[in-house]
Amino acid sequence: MSSAASPDQVGGQTPTPFKPRIFSGIQPSGGLTLGNYLGALKRFVEKQDEGIETIYCMVDMHAITTWQDPVKLRQQTREGAAAFIAAGIDPKRSILFNQSQVGAHAELGWIFNCVARMGWMSRMTQWKDKTAGKNAEAESLGLFAYPSLMAADILLYHATMVPVGEDQKQHLELCRDIAIKFNHDYKVDFFPVVEPLIEGVATRVMSLRDGTKKMSKSDPSDQSRINLTDDADTIAAKIRKAKTDSLPLPETAAELKDRPEARNLVNIYAALAGHSLDQVIRDFAGAQFGTFKPALADLAVAKLSPITHEMNRLMADPGEIDRILGDGADRADAIARPILDQVYDITGMIRSRPG
Numbered sequence: 001m002s003s004a005a006s007p008d009q010v011g012g013q014t015p016t017p018f019k020p021r022i023f024s025g026i027q028p029s030g031g032l033t034l035g036n037y038l039g040a041l042k043r044f045v046e047k048q049d050e051g052i053e054t055i056y057c058m059v060d061m062h063a064i065t066t067w068q069d070p071v072k073l074r075q076q077t078r079e080g081a082a083a084f085i086a087a088g089i090d091p092k093r094s095i096l097f098n099q100s101q102v103g104a105h106a107e108l109g110w111i112f113n114c115v116a117r118m119g120w121m122s123r124m125t126q127w128k129d130k131t132a133g134k135n136a137e138a139e140s141l142g143l144f145a146y147p148s149l150m151a152a153d154i155l156l157y158h159a160t161m162v163p164v165g166e167d168q169k170q171h172l173e174l175c176r177d178i179a180i181k182f183n184h185d186y187k188v189d190f191f192p193v194v195e196p197l198i199e200g201v202a203t204r205v206m207s208l209r210d211g212t213k214k215m216s217k218s219d220p221s222d223q224s225r226i227n228l229t230d231d232a233d234t235i236a237a238k239i240r241k242a243k244t245d246s247l248p249l250p251e252t253a254a255e256l257k258d259r260p261e262a263r264n265l266v267n268i269y270a271a272l273a274g275h276s277l278d279q280v281i282r283d284f285a286g287a288q289f290g291t292f293k294p295a296l297a298d299l300a301v302a303k304l305s306p307i308t309h310e311m312n313r314l315m316a317d318p319g320e321i322d323r324i325l326g327d328g329a330d331r332a333d334a335i336a337r338p339i340l341d342q343v344y345d346i347t348g349m350i351r352s353r354p355g
């Protein structure tokens with residue numbers, strides 16, 4: 001049914017399946033948290049090390065859907081890139097860049113604004129959460145259209161897999177809907193239908209102050225999260241003060257069901273240690289939080305301190321971080337531009353400028 005060639009289509013042959021390619025991003029809307037590390041960064045590194053082609057992005061254009069201080073935005077973008085590298089992303093093996101340096105994201109984002117439906121956007125739970133208790137009419141149009149730009153980020157590279165935390169599942173479903181509608185409307189088989197990769201025990205790390213709320217970099221309370229820039233004393237103090245209940249840890253993981261704060265801390269331990277929830281419960285069954293919290297603090301410090309140390313080293317040379325982001329943007333653009341050119345062709349836009 002193709003009227004335009006898929007990039008994997010050779011010499012008019014039947015298109016081959018899209019080749020495995022991973023894309024994911026993180027917003028530099030604040031300093032990165034333990035949630036971003038366990039739900040995203042750690043898994044980004046695992047995917048890179050599995051040898052799949054990986055493209056990772058600091059999505060600065062998403063960050064400005066809520067106002068950002070320009071000086072802080074630049075700092076947070078560099079710090080986020082430093083966190084990727086410190087966590088194990090090798091900018092030679094993965095493509096690492098910031099979104100605004102590749103203009104094709106915004107261009108495809110606009111085309112997808114014309115494919116996506118208002119009703120789809122207004123059903124997004126993140127939109128509802130971020131506007132809850134506020135005057136939604138006063139929020140930016142960008143915040144409303146955010147999932148459409150996110151779909152562009154992914155489909156611009158014909159990415160087939162997207163590692164994300166649980167909170168992004170609905171946005172990825174919308175990305176699939178946009179790909180399907182575009183393919184249907186233009187009678188092409190051009191965009192892949194992406195697979196979300198939501199794996200592991202820490203797909204949803206919760207706030208240290210409220211076990212029913214996601215740990216978030218933009219939460220007004222710094223005590224609610226562990227930042228990747230926190231030093232050992234701060235990490236230990238935040239874990240010591242983390243909200244819990246008064247019961248000891250149970251004998252089985254199932255008994256954590258109605259204990260969100262306890263379950264969160266056990267989940268964090270399991271994810272940092274690389275153990276299953278059952279194993280952690282076996283090791284700490286019957287323990288009071290007075291015993292468990294120091295063990296968790298020691299583990300968190302042991303895992304996060306080397307990353308913080310390396311981030312600080314990298315941040316001492318912002319010029320080198322900018323060079324890495326620029327090189328990544330060149331490599332990203334080389335993949336994205338031909339795909340976008342085909343989108344312009346499919347949608348009937350004249351491209352007659354030379355070069």
Ligand code: AQP
Pocket residue numbers: 025026027028029030033035036038039040163164165166167168202203204205206214215216217218219
């Ligand atoms: N608490 C979390 N647990 C597991 N995964 C998480 N992620 C974020 N928070 C958690 C995952 O990190 C990736 C990047 O997220 P993002 O920065 O693009 O946006 P977000 O999900 O909105 O993250 P924040 O920290 O809550 O940012 P703000 O406060 O600015 O909205 C995604 O894969 C996400 O799933």
